[in-house]
Every structure is written in C-alpha cells, then in structure tokens.
Amino acid sequence: MAQHRVVIVGGGFAGLQLARDLKCPGTSITIIDRRNHHLFQPLLYQVATTVLATSEIAWPIRTLFRERKDISTLLGEVVGVDVAQRSVSLKGGHTVPYDTLVLATGARHAYFGRDEWEPFAPGLKALEDATTIRRRLLLAFEKAELEADPERRKALLTFSIIGAGPTGVEMAGIIAQLAHRILVEEFRSIDTSSSRILLIEAGPRVLPVFPPALSDYATKSLTKMGVEVCTGRPVTACSEDGVSIGDEFIPSRTVIWAAGVQASKAAEWVGAERDRAGRALVEPDLTVAGHPEVFIVGDTASVRTEDGNQVPGIAPAAKQQGKYVASVIKARRLQKPAPAPFRYRHLGNLATIGPSSAVIDFGKLRLKGSLAWWIWGLAHIYFLIGTRSRMAVALSWLWVFTTGHHSARLITQKETLKDEV
Amino acid sequence: MAQHRVVIVGGGFAGLQLARDLKCPGTSITIIDRRNHHLFQPLLYQVATTVLATSEIAWPIRTLFRERKDISTLLGEVVGVDVAQRSVSLKGGHTVPYDTLVLATGARHAYFGRDEWEPFAPGLKALEDATTIRRRLLLAFEKAELEADPERRKALLTFSIIGAGPTGVEMAGIIAQLAHRILVEEFRSIDTSSSRILLIEAGPRVLPVFPPALSDYATKSLTKMGVEVCTGRPVTACSEDGVSIGDEFIPSRTVIWAAGVQASKAAEWVGAERDRAGRALVEPDLTVAGHPEVFIVGDTASVRTEDGNQVPGIAPAAKQQGKYVASVIKARRLQKPAPAPFRYRHLGNLATIGPSSAVIDFGKLRLKGSLAWWIWGLAHIYFLIGTRSRMAVALSWLWVFTTGHHSARLITQKETLKDEV
Numbered sequence: 072m073a074q075h076r077v078v079i080v081g082g083g084f085a086g087l088q089l090a091r092d093l094k095c096p097g098t099s100i101t102i103i104d105r106r107n108h109h110l111f112q113p114l115l116y117q118v119a120t121t122v123l124a125t126s127e128i129a130w131p132i133r134t135l136f137r138e139r140k141d142i143s144t145l146l147g148e149v150v151g152v153d154v155a156q157r158s159v160s161l162k163g164g165h166t167v168p169y170d171t172l173v174l175a176t177g178a179r180h181a182y183f184g185r186d187e188w189e190p191f192a193p194g195l196k197a198l199e200d201a202t203t204i205r206r207r208l209l210l211a212f213e214k215a216e217l218e219a220d221p222e223r224r225k226a227l228l229t230f231s232i233i234g235a236g237p238t239g240v241e242m243a244g245i246i247a248q249l250a251h252r253i254l255v256e257e258f259r260s261i262d263t264s265s266s267r268i269l270l271i272e273a274g275p276r277v278l279p280v281f282p283p284a285l286s287d288y289a290t291k292s293l294t295k296m297g298v299e300v301c302t303g304r305p306v307t308a309c310s311e312d313g314v315s316i317g318d319e320f321i322p323s324r325t326v327i328w329a330a331g332v333q334a335s336k337a338a339e340w341v342g343a344e345r346d347r348a349g350r351a352l353v354e355p356d357l358t359v360a361g362h363p364e365v366f367i368v369g370d371t372a373s374v375r376t377e378d379g380n381q382v383p384g385i386a387p388a389a390k391q392q393g394k395y396v397a398s399v400i401k402a403r404r405l406q407k408p409a410p411a412p413f414r415y416r417h418l419g420n421l422a423t424i425g426p427s428s429a430v431i432d433f434g435k436l437r438l439k440g441s442l443a444w445w446i447w448g449l450a451h452i453y454f455l456i457g458t459r460s461r462m463a464v465a466l467s468w469l470w471v472f473t474t475g476h477h478s479a480r481l482i483t484q485k486e487t488l489k490d491e492v
Numbered sequence: 493m494a495q496h497r498v499v500i501v502g503g504g505f506a507g508l509q510l511a512r513d514l515k516c517p518g519t520s521i522t523i524i525d526r527r528n529h530h531l532f533q534p535l536l537y538q539v540a541t542t543v544l545a546t547s548e549i550a551w552p553i554r555t556l557f558r559e560r561k562d563i564s565t566l567l568g569e570v571v572g573v574d575v576a577q578r579s580v581s582l583k584g585g586h587t588v589p590y591d592t593l594v595l596a597t598g599a600r601h602a603y604f605g606r607d608e609w610e611p612f613a614p615g616l617k618a619l620e621d622a623t624t625i626r627r628r629l630l631l632a633f634e635k636a637e638l639e640a641d642p643e644r645r646k647a648l649l650t651f652s653i654i655g656a657g658p659t660g661v662e663m664a665g666i667i668a669q670l671a672h673r674i675l676v677e678e679f680r681s682i683d684t685s686s687s688r689i690l691l692i693e694a695g696p697r698v699l700p701v702f703p704p705a706l707s708d709y710a711t712k713s714l715t716k717m718g719v720e721v722c723t724g725r726p727v728t729a730c731s732e733d734g735v736s737i738g739d740e741f742i743p744s745r746t747v748i749w750a751a752g753v754q755a756s757k758a759a760e761w762v763g764a765e766r767d768r769a770g771r772a773l774v775e776p777d778l779t780v781a782g783h784p785e786v787f788i789v790g791d792t793a794s795v796r797t798e799d800g801n802q803v804p805g806i807a808p809a810a811k812q813q814g815k816y817v818a819s820v821i822k823a824r825r826l827q828k829p830a831p832a833p834f835r836y837r838h839l840g841n842l843a844t845i846g847p848s849s850a851v852i853d854f855g856k857l858r859l860k861g862s863l864a865w866w867i868w869g870l871a872h873i874y875f876l877i878g879t880r881s882r883m884a885v886a887l888s889w890l891w892v893f894t895t896g897h898h899s900a901r902l903i904t905q906k907e908t909l910k911d912e913v
Contacts, residue, residue: 126900143680146634213567479547
C-alpha cells in the first residue's frame with residue numbers, strides 16, 4: 072500500500088498539535104512553514120518589551136520532530152494550492168503533492184483597510200515584529216535623550232498602544248514599568264517617568280472578552296501603573312508623528328498596533344468561501360466544502376461555537392482543532408466511523424497586566440491580583456516546549472521579579488523609517 | 493571650577509574599562525556609541541553558530557553605568573571630530589563638546605581591498621553579523637533539503653571559513669559539530685553528515701599566534717571533527733557560488749570571512765598618521781601627536797609591544813589601554829606626574845576548537861585538550877558582565893554539554909541575496 076501523504080501548511084499551534092497526534096501506520100507527514108521555527112505567540116509581547124530573548128520562545132520545527140521519522144519539515148513559502156492536482160506550490164517553483172492537506176496558516180495583524188498605517192504602527196505576529204517594536208521602543212528613549220526641543224521630546228516619550236485586548240493590555244503594562252521604573256535611573260537629560268503610555272480602544276472597555284468586573288479591575292490596575300486608558304473612541308489616523316483619536320491628534324512617535332487581525336490567504340488558495348476577516352468558512356468537520364481531503368484550521372478558519380460565536384483566536388482553540396483533524400484523518404485511515412463534528416471547548420481567558428496583577432476567567436472561577444498572576448505565569452511556563460525553554464523563561468522572569476531589570480534590552484536590525492538617526 | 497568633560501567614543505572593551513576606572517571629582521564622562529549595547533565579542537561566534545542567544549552576550553551600555561551619575565550615554569554615530577573646536581559631530585547634526593577625547597571605535601572585518609567579496613562572505617563583528625551568518629548557515633541546510641540537483645545540493649552543503657585565527661577555528665569546529673552530529677537526525681532528504689567544512693588559511697598553519705605544537709594539535713583535532721584544513725593557499729575569489737583557493741574553484745554556497753580587519757575611521761577624524769590597516773599611530777601615552785587631549789585606544793590604535801610587534805586585537809589589550817588612559821587623565825586632573833608610557837602585558841592566548849578541545853598558551857604554561865577547554869569556558873564565563881549573563885551562558889553551555897543540542901537555532905531577518913527563497 073502506498074503511503075498516504077498528509078501535508079500540513081503552518082507550524083503554529085494547530086499544525087503542531089495535529090502532527091503530534093497524527094501517528095498512523097502508512098501515513099507520512101510533511102510540515103511546510105515559511106519560518107524555521109514554531110513560535111510561542113502568547114509571550115511574543117515579552118520579546119517586544121525586552122523581557123525575553125527571541126530564542127526562549129521559538130524552536131526549530133524540525134527539532135521538535137527529530138524523532139518522528141514519519142515527519143519531514145520543509146522551509147518554504149506556499150504561494151498556491153492546486154486542489155485538482157492535489158499539490159501545493161512553493162515560492163521558487165517547488166510543488167509538494169498531497170493526499171490530505173491541512174492549511175493552518177494563521178492570521179496577521181490587519182488595519183481595517185488602512186494598510187498605509189502599518190509603517191507607523193507595527194503589529195505583533197512574528198519574531199521580527201517583536202524585535203522591530205523593541206527597537207522602536209528603545210530608540211524613542213535614546214532619541215529623546217538627544218532631543219533639545221521640548222515638544223519633540225514629549226512626542227518621543229509618548230507611547231500609543233492601539234487595541235486593548237490581552238496583547239495591548241500586557242504591552243501597555245510592561246511599557247509603563249519600563250518607562251516609569253526601570254529606565255528612570257539610566258538617563259541623564261530626560262525623565263523617563265514623565266512618559267505617557269496611552270492604551271487606545273474603540274470599544275467601551277479594556278479586555279472585552281472578560282466580564283465587566285475584571286475589565287474594571289484591569290483599568291484600575293493599568294491606571295495605577297501610569298497607563299492612560301482611552302476607551303470608546305476609535306483611532307482615525309496614524310502617521311509618523313502620532314495618532315488621532317476621534318478629532319484629537321496626539322503627537323506620539325511610537326505607536327504599536329494590537330487591534331484587528333486578518334486571516335492568511337488559505338481560503339483563497341483553495342477557493343473556499345470566506346468571512347470579512349478572510350477566514351475560510353469550513354464544514355462541521357473543518358474540511359472545505361466539496362473537498363473532504365482539505366482541512367482548514369486555526370486562526371485562518373471561521374469556526375463557530377455552539378452558541379454561534381466565533382471561536383477565539385487563541386492557542387487552546389487552535390490546538391483543539393489540530394487534535395480534532397488528527398482524529399478525523401486517523402479514523403479515515405483506519406476505516407473507522409468519522410468522529411462527531413468539531414466542538415470547541417472554552418477553557419477560559421487569562422491576561423496579565425503588570426507585576427503581581429492579572430485576571431483569570433474560568434467561567435465559575437474568576438480571579439484577579441497576585442494569585443491570578445502566579446497562575447498565569449505557571450500556566451505559560453507549563454505550555455512552553457521543553458525543559459530548556461522553561462528553565463530560560465523561568466530564569467528571565469525570576470530575574471525581573473528579584474532585581475526589576477529586563478535582560479533583553481537590545482536594539483538590533485537596521486532602521487528603515489527615513490528620519491531615524 | 494567647571495566640569496572637565498571627557499568624551500569616550502565607543503563602548504567596547506577599551507571604552508568601558510576607561511569609564512569604569514575614571515572616577516574623578518569634577519570630571520564628567522559621556523560615552524557615545526552607535527549601538528545601545530556593549531558586546532562580548534569573544535563569544536560572538538557562538539551566536540553565529542546557534543549556541544548562544546544575542547542577549548546573553550550584550551548589555552545596554554547605559555544599564556552598566558546606571559549608578560554612575562557622572563556618566564551619560566548617548567546613542568549616536570560619530571561622523572567627525574573638530575579638533576580645533578574640540579567637539580564631536582554626530583549623524584543628524586548634534587555636536588558634543590569635549591575637553592578630553594578618547595576614540596575607542598575598534599575595527600571591522602576587511603577584505604584586503606576586495607570589498608566586493610563582502611556580500612558573499614560576511615564577517616563577524618556586530619550582533620547583526622552573527623544573526624546574518626546564523627541565518628545563512630541554517631538556510632543552507634534548509635535549501636539543500638529541497639534541492640533535487642546533486643551538484644547544487646553539494647554546493648549548499650559545503651561551508652568555507654576563510655581565516656584560521658581563533659574565530660575561524662572556533663567556527664569551523666562548531667559548524668562541523670552542527671553538520672556532522674546535531675542536525676543529522678533532523679533532515680529526511682539530505683545527509684548532513686556528508687557536509688564539507690573547509691577552513692582556509694593563506695598562512696602556513698592554523699592559529700598562527702600559538703606555538704607550532706599547539707597549531708598541530710588544533711589541526712589534528714579539527715580533522716578528527718571532520719573539518720578540512722587547507723593551509724598555505726590564499727583565497728583568490730569569492731562569489732555567490734563559491735570560493736577559489738589558488739587556481740581551484742570550490743562550489744560553496746556558505747562562505748564566512750574570519751580573516752583581516754580594518755580599523756575604524758578614528759585616525760582620519762583627527763588627522764592622525766595611520767598604518768596600512770588604518771590604525772592611528774599614537775604617542776607612547778596613547779595620545780595623538782600634537783593633541784595631548786585626544787587619545788586613541790584599542791583596535792583602532794597602532795600600539796607596539798616592547799619587542800616591536802603590534803599589540804594584538806584582543807580584549808585584554810583593549811582593557812589595559814583603557815585602564816592606562818584612565819590613569820593618565822586622572823593624573824592630569826589631580827596634577828600628579830604623568831604615568832610612564834603604556835606598556836602592554838601579554839597574558840596569553842586561548843582558543844577553543846570543539847567539545848573538550850582547546851589550546852592555551854600562557855608562555856610557560858601550555859595546555860591542550862579537555863583541561864584547556866574547561867579553563868577556556870570558566871575564563872569566558874568569569875569575564876562576562878553580571879550574574880544574569882553568567883547564569884544564562886552557563887545554562888546554554890550546560891545544555892549543549894549534557895544534551896548535545898543548541899538552543900538558538902533561529903532563522904530571523906529578511907534575506908537580501910537575490911536568489912534566496
């Protein structure tokens with residue numbers, strides 16, 4: 072019997088979980104990703120804010136599967152899928168044939184049709200995004216130290232974070248720490264504690280997926296840390312010089328985008344119907360209509376919960392879908408009955424705000440404050456891959472906890488914005 | 493009495509040592525560097541070869557001096573010095589006045605007048621150089637995995653390191669480990685153990701600063717690890733496709749430059765005489781002729797040992813010069829007699845070759861093998877700055893030592909060479 076070839080595009084949470092669970096005689100797996108590493112996105116904002124090193128939250132995909140001889144890994148960028156011929160095309164001309172295809176290509180941050188904002192308000196999805204934000208953040212203080220003009224200095228020391236979901240809240244909290252505490256004693260001309268950190272949210276409250284009481288707690292906690300929380304007003308413009316909130320222009324040389332996301336092009340590749348965010352509408356078993364051999368999972372699929380809401384774009388949801396697809400493929404291979412349609416099980420939401428401050432909503436169990444913070448930290452260390460990263464992240468956090476200093480405050484890469492020194 | 497303003501350009505080993513030692517009433521210090529971090533260059537090759545993370549060997553300069561209120565740090569690129577007006581010009585238009593100026597701007601790798609080789613044979617001086625080499629190295633294996641043509645695959649799996657000083661030897665050793673051991677079980681189409689690692693040296697032997705017996709040991713050790721040592725033949729051409737050694741062209745898609753260095757433009761800025769490598773010829777007290785208020789130290793100065801040789805471009809030499817200049821400035825400030833001319837004290841040479849293999853030459857004490865390797869490792873951990881980095885590097889090394897796996901195998905940054913996927 073010929074090998075059944077499963078091709079997984081995307082080594083994120085969904086793709087990885089699928090590859091792990093799908094171990095089946097006569098089945099070979101190829102994972103294609105345009106990066107060589109799986110990234111633990113929930114902690115990416117900590118790379119952007121100088122707490123963690125890049126290699127602490129990213130692992131070569133092929134290393135993770137080195138013992139699985141049934142799995143090959145290819146570094147390549149998928150540019151299209153030929154569903155008739157059953158093959159995937161890579162940039163550079165390679166094609167990879169499949170019997171079963173799983174597209175798990177995730178999402179990028181999106182600007183609600185205002186793509187021209189991107190150069191001024193970088194978002195956070197890949198490692199390079201994080202080092203870009205880290206560079207801009209640290210350069211702002213460096214430039215302010217050299218700046219004689221008080222207005223320009225003020226604009227350099229104003230940091231705007233757009234979007235108050237978990238990522239926005241977490242970044243605002245750490246940037247406030249950095250500006251108001253950590254950097255204070257290191258500069259001679261500027262007072263970094265005079266920095267303004269704005270958290271801008273179009274909706275009525277921060278952390279909208281949490282119950283209002285926890286949003287209130289988060290707002291109070293952020294305010295105490297020196298973050299100005301601006302809710303209920305959308306951003307109407309972004310430029311090199313700052314942001315406009317409604318009619319008000321705020322000079323701000325560092326703007327970070329933590330708002331919308333846009334799905335990858337997976338739906339387009341296979342001609343699937345898609346929703347407004349570009350996510351593929353999939354069948355109850357996560358396949359594409361008319362193509363039972365093609366699955367779409369994770370942030371690039373539009374999947375509904377039992378009460379009709381969109382399944383959230385978080386790691387547990389992606390993993391559950393990966394696990395589910397593995398069970399479907401396995402059942403087919405072993406000629407067993409197909410599993411029941413995919414059903415998302417929401418485990419809860421957690422978000423950290425600052426030192427000893429976090430919120431947890433496990434439905435019946437709602438927590439805030441330092442206990443929530445410890446649970447948040449331990450949960451994230453637990454979900455990292457491998458002892459090495461757990462030790463490294465634990466060491467980094469322990470260091471911040473005991474000394475208050477961040478250990479990855481590097482400005483790297485070249486600057487591209489024209490006016491940068 | 494007005495403050496005496498000392499400006500130090502360059503936060504390398506010389507500049508840092510000087511700032512540390514120069515604590516003198518009525519004296520303020522400004523350190524200018526075009527990067528925000530001091531880099532522990534002796535271990536940079538380990539970032540390039542996936543062993544260490546970038547943040548483990550680099551620290552923000554202003555963090556190192558946060559408690560020294562007499563020291564300011566500026567991130568800026570010096571473009572010239574006005575010795576008449578006594579001021580330093582930064583890119584972007586800022587000028588920084590000085591009473592005493594110390595130029596400690598180091599060196600870059602150089603191509604003996606063949607600058608057109610640089611895109612094909614990157615050298616190793618800054619953090620970005622290391623991540624560039626790391627990316628090329630790892631991409632070569634990834635591309636080979638996708639390559640069907642045996643000749644092109646072979647070229648992708650041929651790694652050429654030009655220059656067999658300590659950096660070249662150390663890189664060749666680790667790349668051999670990576671190719672012949674670590675990566676073997678992770679690829680499915682290629683056999684990484686078939687990779688060729690060439691160490692090319694124009695001179696007659698590797699590690700020329702060591703005694704011939706230790707060079708012999710290094711050659712044997714490298715050969716045992718699978719490195720092909722080619723001595724006595726210079727590289728005559730470098731291109732995207734490979735290197736020519738004498739008349740022989742070797743297809744090799746990854747070429748790393750570990751040969752010559754070229755001093756910074758410091759000598760030009762102040763109109764000092766310079767040697768062929770661009771190093772400033774300095775007075776016995778490390779000042780510029782006719783300008784007792786301008787010192788040039790470290791890799792950008794041409795300083796001679798007592799027996800007339802060039803002081804080597806190593807960290808201890810730079811530190812000794814920084815220390816010396818601090819004593820000269822202090823003596824002047826306190827109106828004490830000037831210290832005797834600078835005298836370089838050579839402590840010895842160490843180089844590591846591979847696991848449990850290193851060479852040490854402390855003059856009377858010469859060591860090779862695993863004891864030398866442990867001394868090398870402990871010495872480098874000792875010379876790192878701060879407990880945090882010592883713990884992180886010790887953890888990284890311990891991990892390699894016990895599991896054999898490298899923990900910073902990330903491909904980051906965008907590729908610029910035109911044909912890259």
